[in-house]
Amino acid sequence: MYNSSAINQYQSVEVQSKVAASNPHKLISMLLEGALKKIAIASGATKRGDVAMKGASLSGAMRIIDSLRASLDLERGAEIADNLTALYSYMERRLLEANQKSDVSIMAEVSALLTEIKSSWDKIC
Numbered sequence: 001m002y003n004s005s006a007i008n009q010y011q012s013v014e015v016q017s018k019v020a021a022s023n024p025h026k027l028i029s030m031l032l033e034g035a036l037k038k039i040a041i042a043s044g045a046t047k048r049g050d051v052a053m054k055g056a057s058l059s060g061a062m063r064i065i066d067s068l069r070a071s072l073d074l075e076r077g078a079e080i081a082d083n084l085t086a087l088y089s090y091m092e093r094r095l096l097e098a099n100q101k102s103d104v105s106i107m108a109e110v111s112a113l114l115t116e117i118k119s120s121w122d123k124i125c
Contacts, residue, residue, distance in 0.1 A: 032118040
């Protein structure tokens with residue numbers, strides 16, 4: 001049987017390979033997908049009462065969202081970049097609240113917002 005360390009190493013190598021082979025557009029899509037996965041894990045952990053996993057997953061999602069916000073070009077992106085900055089900040093605040101309250105409905109709200117952004121982003125390519 002495989003242990004979790006071996007599985008984690010495999011997943012890490014897989015992600016690194018995808019990143020190395022990706023263009024900037026694909027990297028943003030991967031970040032959005034990663035945040036969605038972390039929120040889904042946090043939601044499941046909340047339902048199981050796994051506080052540590054919930055906190056770690058939501059923290060990971062917030063770090064990804066923070067990276068997305070930091071990658072915005074506010075000069076060239078104009079109003080869209082400003083709106084995304086505000087939306088990413090809102091999502092981070094909501095995830096912090098979801099963590100404090102163990103509220104899966106807030107996690108679902110943020111997931112829906114990220115899904116909408118990802119869907120639009122993926123259509124650009």
